Each structure stands twice: as structure tokens, then as C-alpha cells.
Amino acid sequence: MLRWRGLDDIPADWGRCVVTIGVFDGVHRGHAQLITRAIRAAKERGVPAVLMTFDPHPAEVVRPGSHPPQLSTLTRRAELAEELGIDVFCVMPFTPILASQTPKDFAHEVLVERLHAQVVVVGDNFTFGKKAAGNVDTLRKFGERFGFEVEAVSLLGEHAVTLSSTYIRSCVDAGDVATATEALGRPHRVEGVVVRGDGRGSDLGFPTANIAPPMYSAIPADGVYAAWFTVLGAGPVVGQVEPGESYRAAVSVGTNPTFSGRTRTIEAYVLDTSADLYGQHVAVDFVARIRGQVKYDKVSNLIDQISADVDQTRLLLP
Known part of the structure; x- marks a missing residue:
């Protein structure tokens, strides 16, 4: 598996790809659904599957002092992504400059010009761009304009519980490691x-x-x-x-x-x-x-x- 630290590591002759985007803290069962769907789409098209994550956590840059407890280290995230079959693990340094990008600039400059995304796979609650102004519908509009497909995946688990890192953090914080295990797909x-x-x-x-x-x-x-x-x-x-x-x-x-x-x-x-x-x-x-x-x-x-x-x-x- 290739590991990129930011967009500068992307080769100049990089072709098309399928990319899934998110913080992926914990690489829980909901994340696994996204990753699996991205890998399937990549195999169908004969292109690499790229996972894009961010470091530090966006919350810390947008609201300093609000960094949430981390369910996994970057190294652990990369290991889990590789086990699932991801071809490239890309870490985007989350800086004030990136946080200030408009949804359009992020879609065009990052997804199109640098990654050459053919398909973008995200959770159905995905937001992006300055002040989280972009959502799945916004991304689809940019996809139609710039030439990439968008797939949104529901992260609902059993009993209509959303499989999110926030939910798992609350379980861990309460000492309910058994429920955290169910949501993660492995022990915390x-x-x-x-x-x-x-x-x-x-x-x-x-x-x-x-x-x-x-x-x-x-x-x-x-x-x-x-x-x-x-x-x-x-x-x-x-x-x-x-x-x-x-x-x-x-x-x-x-x-x-x-x-x-x-x-x-x-x-x-x-x-x-x-x-x-x-x-x-x-x-x-x-x-x-x-x-x-x-x-x-x-x-x-x-x-x-x-x-x-x-x-x-x-x-x-x-």
C-alpha cells in the first residue's frame, strides 16, 4: 500500500482513482462500509482505491482546544485500511488554509486536479469546505460539472444506530467497551x-x-x-x-x-x-x-x- 503525506506526494503521472474521504478515526464498521464500497468501485473500473484522511483532526483547527479523544493513531488507521484492501493511504495536513477552502475549490483543486477522482465515496452525512458549507448534494453537483461520480453510503447499523466515531467515543467514555467492540468490529x-x-x-x-x-x-x-x-x-x-x-x-x-x-x-x-x-x-x-x-x-x-x-x-x- 502506498502512503502519501499530502498532495505533494502524488506522482505527476497519476491516473484516475476512486477516493473515499473522511477522518476515519477508529476505522469502525461504518467506515468499513465506505472503504469496501470504494474498493469495489475501484476494481470495477480497474483503478486504485484511495483513502483520504486528515491530520490533525479538523475540529482542532476550526475550534482550537476541541480536539476529540482519538480512537486510533494514524499508523493504526493505515494498517486497518490496508487490511481492508485500500491501495493508497493519503494523509491531508488539515491547515487553516485547507479549512478556508470553499467547497468548489476543494472539489476542483483536490479531487479533480490532484487526485483525478473518477468516483468519490462518502458517508451520507458528509460535509466539506469552509464552515462545512458543502454536503453530498453539493458534491454531486460538482461531480456533474467536473466529471466524477458520487456515491453516498448510509452508516446505519443494527437497531437504527448510526455507526459514528462520536457514538463509539461515548461508549468508551462510559466504560461500555463491549458496545464499542460491536460498533468497531474489534475491541477498542x-x-x-x-x-x-x-x-x-x-x-x-x-x-x-x-x-x-x-x-x-x-x-x-x-x-x-x-x-x-x-x-x-x-x-x-x-x-x-x-x-x-x-x-x-x-x-x-x-x-x-x-x-x-x-x-x-x-x-x-x-x-x-x-x-x-x-x-x-x-x-x-x-x-x-x-x-x-x-x-x-x-x-x-x-x-x-x-x-x-x-x-x-x-x-x-x-
Whole structure:
């Protein structure tokens, strides 16, 4: 799969293509419908399928300080798009200049002059251009004028629920990772680097990997979760596990109220391994919520509860 960082990476001799446009945060089941339709249209015409996404999130440029929690990193989005069969992953830097483009200028300069789009596939709620003035009907009018087709895909899922990143963020924020999984088509993932903590987990008999996620990551509500813990990249320490290895993990999200903590952390007790995980780039795939965050009067009660959480994790992730 080709990866372009902006329009300048497009070859001068680039031919026609089918393009699907959106932020694609999470590459959820609704996005998969768009991508699948774009790939099908591209194969029918014998041209490449291009996915165009934006970075940073448009909301942050239009309304600074309003960046929503991210369901996936750009790298993850590219991996998921490639798995679905996209030929080119194009990241458009979302700048104030791009935000100020009129719908007509975006359609002509980006879709026609640079991408040579033959078909444009979007969600039926798609908006574009300055102040989101353009919509699907606008795009169709420009398509008739400039020579490209437009296909709008409904993102409705089961029970008439719109499969949107906003909906999934609300599920994650509430700790409802099971419903988030249904909408995503896979468990919600948080990536990060394992950093040094205060060592309290080891003192309790349950040493944890403390994960520092990227800025804006969508973190589930405080509580304890059963999750898959996967090493994505090897760190600098000799003896660390190989990338791609996955383990079951009981993951605590919260402030450690039993110890009067104030900083919100993600701590994973990784089962069935004693590997050195410090410095590793890892992913936590949240499968099920076991319980909410609780403050215990006695440390012994907390230890008993952690032991029960581990047993529950083994049951949920056989």
C-alpha cells in the first residue's frame, strides 16, 4: 500500500482513482462500509482505491482546544485500511488554509486536479469546505460539472444506530467497551509506551506495566478491564519479548483511590509472562469491563479483589 503525506506526494503521472474521504478515526464498521464500497468501485473500473484522511483532526483547527479523544493513531488507521484492501493511504495536513477552502475549490483543486477522482465515496452525512458549507448534494453537483461520480453510503447499523466515531467515543467514555467492540468490529485499542511507575503493584504481588498513551487517546472510564496486551515494538532492553506477542491482562484505569492517588493511569497486570516490558510500544485491546473503580479501607481487601479480577480475566479471555 502506498502512503502519501499530502498532495505533494502524488506522482505527476497519476491516473484516475476512486477516493473515499473522511477522518476515519477508529476505522469502525461504518467506515468499513465506505472503504469496501470504494474498493469495489475501484476494481470495477480497474483503478486504485484511495483513502483520504486528515491530520490533525479538523475540529482542532476550526475550534482550537476541541480536539476529540482519538480512537486510533494514524499508523493504526493505515494498517486497518490496508487490511481492508485500500491501495493508497493519503494523509491531508488539515491547515487553516485547507479549512478556508470553499467547497468548489476543494472539489476542483483536490479531487479533480490532484487526485483525478473518477468516483468519490462518502458517508451520507458528509460535509466539506469552509464552515462545512458543502454536503453530498453539493458534491454531486460538482461531480456533474467536473466529471466524477458520487456515491453516498448510509452508516446505519443494527437497531437504527448510526455507526459514528462520536457514538463509539461515548461508549468508551462510559466504560461500555463491549458496545464499542460491536460498533468497531474489534475491541477498542489504546496504544502507548510502558514507563516506570511507583512500583506499588510489585509490592502488592501484582507488578503492572504502566502505559503512557499518546495525547488525545480515548481512554475508557475508570475501572478494571479484561484486555489483550500486545507488544508492537521492541524496546532497548535485552531480553524483551518479540513484537506481535499477545497476553491476557487485567487492566486498571483510574487514580488508585486506595492510595489517595490523583494522577489517572493505565496499569496492566500482564498474565503468564515475566518479560521486561519497560520501553516497549504496546497495545491494550479492551474486551470487557469487570468492575468500577473502588476505594478500599484495607490493602488486604484490595489484594483479594485484584486476585478475583485476575481470575475473572482468565474466564473472560480463555
